[in-house]
Every structure is written in structure tokens, then in C-alpha cells.
Amino acid sequence: MTSEEILAQFGPREAMEYDVVIVGGGPAGLATAIRLKQLATEKGSEVNVCVLEKGSEPGAHILSGAVMDPRAITELFPNWKELGAPLNQPVTGDDLLVLSETGAQRTPDWLMPRNFHNEGCYVISLGAVTKWLGEQAEALGVEIFPGFAAAEVLYNDDGSVKGVATGNLGVGKDGEPMDSFQIGMELHAKYTVFAEGARGHLGKQLIAKYKLDEGKDAQTFAIGIKELWEVPADKAKPGLVVHTAGWPLNDDAFGGGFLYHLEGNKVTLGYVIGLDYQNPWLSPFEEMQRWKTHPSIKAHIEGGKRLGYGARALNNGTPQALPKTVFPGGALVGCDAGFLNAARIKGSHAAIKSGMLCAEAAFEAVAAGRQSDELTAFETGFKASWLHEELWTYRNFKNWFKKSPLMGKLMTGVEHWFLPKVGVSVPPWTLHNTVKDHTKLRPAAEMPKIAYPKPDGVITFDRLSSVFVSNTNHEEQQPAHLTLKDASVPVKINLAKYAGPESRYCPAGVYEFVEKDGQDQLVINAQNCVHCKTCDIKDPTQNIVWVTPEGGGGPNYAGM
Structure with missing residues (x-):
């Protein structure tokens, strides 16, 4: 059955106002919720706020380095x-290695560009910080619904965003409702904020609908x-931050x-590997495993145990x-819009x-009695x-790095080491892509x-x-949440031309x-998906579309 047929048979959906x-219980979404409640308290007013989080709890799907x-x-x-935020380990040193x-x-140290300086920052588990932010939000009265995935944007008759609908539960692989079927629910709002992280499923749709990237x-x-490791005590160097460039990648990535x-x-x-790499034989996973065998990296983890991935x-x-981050009835925040600072390798503060x-x-x-218009003050506030x-x-x-690794290294030095030395804090030129x-x-x-090389299991x-x-x-x-616009494309084009990247x-x-009855075919093991969104981005034919699975599914990261 199509979603329209399911709605016609089992609807209407229950609605909450x-x-x-807020769609997404990561740092950006929870900060939005917390600040709304703080302002309401300061002004002596009320604002009703809810957060939908597709993970089993806030932080379950959060993955980042992270230096905060x-x-x-x-x-x-x-x-x-005093509130117990899990920022426990200050940065104690920075190493930038060219391998x-x-x-x-x-x-x-004297030659280190400013973007690699981390004085005053903390080495954290962003998942733990996010869980803590969720606790603070709930203490302020924010309603958090973990395990509920926003699957559809709802619109008013005038084209503005009305809210979102959660996905249906208990739909079988054949698309038919099972005995356990439960229809999704609608959440209506004066404003809906999308904080799904990079390449958000609904954010992608909104950018296209409202031409926000025009x-x-x-x-x-x-x-x-x-990966997260536990290492022997004599190898622990709490607060040390190491970044590397060079090997194992070639100059085309x-x-x-x-x-x-x-x-x-x-x-x-x-x-981290840019998804503009050219060689279809490249495997980011294998590059990461190979990188760990370098003596400068292996020395930190040898004798330890891998805990997470x-x-x-x-x-x-x-x-x-x-x-553009605003549209009638809503906004994009955090990595759903793209606020990360790649040069500093940091995004949580920006989110x-x-x-x-x-x-x-x-x-x-909301305090002025408005609804469903554009929050232009958000963009004005950001620019200031x-x-x-x-x-x-x-x-x-x-x-600069898109031009070449050599150009990237040279111009990072010019813009973030030399120019500040001569009193120019902001480069006077702008590159485009x-x-x-x-x-x-x-x-x-x-x-x-x-x-x-084959893995050694150690x-x-x-x-x-x-x-x-x-x-x-x-x-x-x-049903598989990794969908194909055309089921013939993976074999006819991706396998034939790009060797099945x-x-x-x-x-x-x-x-x-796999080969079956003498014919190649693509098998999708959707149950393995860690929700990284790489396929939605890198597929050369843009034939793969990532959609939301049932809420609560996916990774359940601990300590990441």
C-alpha cells in the first residue's frame, strides 16, 4: 500500500499542537528548545516546545570527534x-603531523596555523554532551519524544510549513500493514525547526521546495x-589532540x-575523507583502517581494545x-543547514x-502572535x-584543498598563519565552488x-x-529505508561504469x-545502516534516496 492508501484506510492521524x-534532538535542536524555554522564563510567558528524536534517546545517533x-x-x-556538563578533559596539547x-x-608549534590551535577547548563525547542537553531541556519543560522519526513535512494551504508527521509503525516489507500497525501522528506548530544533521532527509526536501540554495x-x-578505544594506562595522554595530513591518501582525494x-x-x-574523491575503487572505511597501522597512530592504541565504531x-x-535558513513556517539549524567550521574541525559550538x-x-x-511567516530575524541575528x-x-x-592538497596546505598557512602575523585577520578574497x-x-x-590489506582483528x-x-x-x-528511484541503475550504470562504488x-x-542465476544484482542490507547518509550524497547517479526508517532504529552509540 502507498502512504496515501494507508492514510485513507487508517486515518485521519491524531494531531498535537x-x-x-523541533525535528532532531542533537546539539542544535536541543539548544533551540532550551533557549526558547529560557526566554519564556525570563519574560514570564509560556511557549510550548517539543523535540522529535529518531534515536532511542538523545545522543544515541550523535557522532563527532570531538574537540569542543x-x-x-x-x-x-x-x-x-556547576550543572555537571560532561566537558571534563581540557585540551593539553596539539600535534599536527604530516604522514x-x-x-x-x-x-x-610556532608554525601551527590558528585553526589548529585548541587552547581553552575540551575533548568530549558529543553523545554524552547531547544526552546532558536533553536532560536540561526536559528540566525546563521541553517535551522530548525519542524513538519517533519525522517522516513527512506538512504544509498549510498557503504553502507554509504546518508541521511534520511521524512515520507509521508496523508496516511489513511488502508495504502492507501488519497486526502491530500504528499510524503516525501529526505535530502542528506555529514554527517548525529542522535540526536533522548533515544531509537531513526533510531538510533536503525543504531546500529544494523553497529553492533555499538558489x-x-x-x-x-x-x-x-x-572508533573509540580503551588503551593501557601508560599510553594515556589525557587532553592530547592529534591531527594528521598526507598518507594514506593520494593527491586526488x-x-x-x-x-x-x-x-x-x-x-x-x-x-575524514571528502566525498568529492574521484577514484571509485577508494574505500573510506579501508583507508581509515590502513591509517591506523601507521607507526605514529598505532603507538597510541597498541595493546588497547576497540569499544565502539x-x-x-x-x-x-x-x-x-x-x-537561506528560513522559509514560511520554519528554519534550518546546525548541520541541516551547514554551519560547521571545517577549518577548525568543529561543529558543535556552531550548532x-x-x-x-x-x-x-x-x-x-510567537510572543508577537505571529505564525507561519519567515523568521527573518534569525538570518539577521546570524549575520551580526x-x-x-x-x-x-x-x-x-x-x-583551497579542492584545487590540490599542496595548494590547500600553502594557502592555509598564508590565510591562518601569515596574514594574522601582519595584522590581517580575515582573508580579502573569496573562493567559490x-x-x-x-x-x-x-x-x-x-x-x-x-x-x-586484510584486517588483523587487533x-x-x-x-x-x-x-x-x-x-x-x-x-x-x-520496508528498506534505502530506496532506489530506478532498480536497474545500480547494475546497468554503477556496476558497469564505476565498478559498483x-x-x-x-x-x-x-x-x-552478488550474482544470481548468471545475473548481477544489488543486495541492500538495510539493517546494517548506521545512518551516515554517504550513499545519498555520493551515488554518482543520485538514484539512492535515504528515507526515515521506523523510529528508534539505527545505531545506539555509547561514549561516542
Whole structure:
């Protein structure tokens, strides 16, 4: 049955009314909710706020490095230390390494560009911080609905956003309602804020419907693959932050590694690769595993135990590609819009600040009795904020690297080491990008094959054992949430021309080509999906569309 047929048979859906509905219980969404409630308390008024979170709890789907700049969370909660926010490990040192296959060259402290300085920041689990933010939101009266995925945007007759509908539960693989079927519910609001993270399913639709990216640069993305380790006490260096460039990538791809020492003998490490890479034989997962074998990285984790694994797409964060963030009845915040600062390798402070700015505009509108118009004060507030100043300062970082790794390194030094030395804080030039990531992949016959070593099960691992430690689970009977516009395209085009890149760019083993009755076919193991969104971005034919599975499904990250 189609969704329209299900609605006709089992509807109408129950509806709940709020002043503000927020889709996504990450740092941006929760900061929006918290700031709305804070303003209501300050003004002695009421504002009804709810947050929909598709994960089993706030933080369950959150994945980030992460080194956190505390500026925004300090604005949100000046007393966050007294409130017990899990920012426990200050940064104690920065290492920036340029790797060759067997060696490493450390950038001297005096030559370190400003974007790699992390004084005053904290090494954190963003999942733990998000869980804490959820607790603060609930204490202020925010209604949080974990395990509920917003599956559809609802519109008023005038075209403005009315709210969202959650997905139906208990639909079988054949699309038919099962005995356990429950129809979704509608949440209506004066304003709906979308905070789904990078390449948000509904955010993507809204950008297209309202042409929010018209006249903007092409938004580009990267994939980040991360592991959490527990290491022997004699290897622990709490607060040490390590970033790497160079090996194992060649010059036709951009990427780098990170390794951060948390408290409690924990190390979080991972690899980020731009999704504009050209070689279809490249596997981001395998590159990350290979990177761990480098002596400079292996030395930190040897003798330790891997505790967790995850992957997530991230925006490359140039403000030139930031879409218009408001539309009739709603707004985009955090990485759903693209507020990440890629140069500083930080997004959580930007997500929180964007949510706060949106909340201030939404509260003002609700208090004035308005609804379903554009929150223009959000964009005005952003342009006057320190966040805009910060992002504008670093606006060229990714675009220089798109020219070449050498150009990227050289111009990062010019813009963020030399210019500040001569009193120029903001580069006087602006680079632009008009090329989308999926268009960069070249035919397999034109590119060299890459031979990756087999995992040893000690330092390096395979995909399936990695997905196991991500605690990923989906209701097996539901329809696959990874859909194809045309089922013939994967074999006829992707396999024939690009050697089936989806079998390599997916970090969870979701896609595999098998031969059956003498014919190649694509098998989609949707139950493995860690919701990274890479396939939705990198598929060269843009034939794969990620849609929301049943709420509560996906990874259940712990300590990530």
C-alpha cells in the first residue's frame, strides 16, 4: 500500500499542537528548545516546545570527534560546570603531523596555523554532551519524544510549513500493514525547526521546495569514520589532540585523521575523507583502517581494545554554500543547514549557537502572535553574530584543498598563519565552488585499483564486526529505508561504469553486488545502516534516496 492508501484506510492521524516543533534532538535542536524555554522564563510567558528524536534517546545517533569550543554552551548555560556538563578533559596539547607511509613530520608549534590551535577547548563525547542537553531541556519543560522519526513535512494551504508527521509503525516489507500497525501522528506548530544533521532527509526536501540554495555555492560533504578505544594506562595522554595530513591518501582525494585522548584511558580516533574523491575503487572505511597501522597512530592504541565504531557524513561548512535558513513556517539549524567550521574541525559550538539564534527569532515571533511567516530575524541575528564572523574568516579552507592538497596546505598557512602575523585577520578574497560531490567520480577503467590489506582483528577490522560494536539494529520486517528511484541503475550504470562504488563507499556493508542465476544484482542490507547518509550524497547517479526508517532504529552509540 502507498502512504496515501494507508492514510485513507487508517486515518485521519491524531494531531498535537505546539508553538514550536523541533525535528532532531542533537546539539542544535536541543539548544533551540532550551533557549526558547529560557526566554519564556525570563519574560514570564509560556511557549510550548517539543523535540522529535529518531534515536532511542538523545545522543544515541550523535557522532563527532570531538574537540569542543565551549563558547556557545557557555552562552547557553554560563554555569555549565556547576550543572555537571560532561566537558571534563581540557585540551593539553596539539600535534599536527604530516604522514608519509612510514614517517611523520610534526609541525612546530610556532608554525601551527590558528585553526589548529585548541587552547581553552575540551575533548568530549558529543553523545554524552547531547544526552546532558536533553536532560536540561526536559528540566525546563521541553517535551522530548525519542524513538519517533519525522517522516513527512506538512504544509498549510498557503504553502507554509504546518508541521511534520511521524512515520507509521508496523508496516511489513511488502508495504502492507501488519497486526502491530500504528499510524503516525501529526505535530502542528506555529514554527517548525529542522535540526536533522548533515544531509537531513526533510531538510533536503525543504531546500529544494523553497529553492533555499538558489545563488549559493554547491554544498559539499565528507565522511567521518570513528572508533573509540580503551588503551593501557601508560599510553594515556589525557587532553592530547592529534591531527594528521598526507598518507594514506593520494593527491586526488582530500582527507585527514584525528586522534584525541579523553579522560579514563579512552582514545577517540578517526578519518575524514571528502566525498568529492574521484577514484571509485577508494574505500573510506579501508583507508581509515590502513591509517591506523601507521607507526605514529598505532603507538597510541597498541595493546588497547576497540569499544565502539560509527560513521557520519558532515558538511564541508563553507558559508558561501550556506542556504537561506528560513522559509514560511520554519528554519534550518546546525548541520541541516551547514554551519560547521571545517577549518577548525568543529561543529558543535556552531550548532548550539545557530539553535540559540533561531530560538530568539522564533520566541519573538510567537510572543508577537505571529505564525507561519519567515523568521527573518534569525538570518539577521546570524549575520551580526560571532558565528558568522568565525565562519567568514575560514570560508576558503575547503575550497583551497579542492584545487590540490599542496595548494590547500600553502594557502592555509598564508590565510591562518601569515596574514594574522601582519595584522590581517580575515582573508580579502573569496573562493567559490559550483561542483557537487557525486559528479566527481570517474569511470573505474580510468582509475588505478587499490589493494587494501586484510584486517588483523587487533588493530584493523572488517565492516561487519565494526557495525556490531556500533549497536546498530532495525526492525527486520519494515520496508528498506534505502530506496532506489530506478532498480536497474545500480547494475546497468554503477556496476558497469564505476565498478559498483556503493559496495566501497558505504562504511557499514549495506550494499553488495552478488550474482544470481548468471545475473548481477544489488543486495541492500538495510539493517546494517548506521545512518551516515554517504550513499545519498555520493551515488554518482543520485538514484539512492535515504528515507526515515521506523523510529528508534539505527545505531545506539555509547561514549561516542
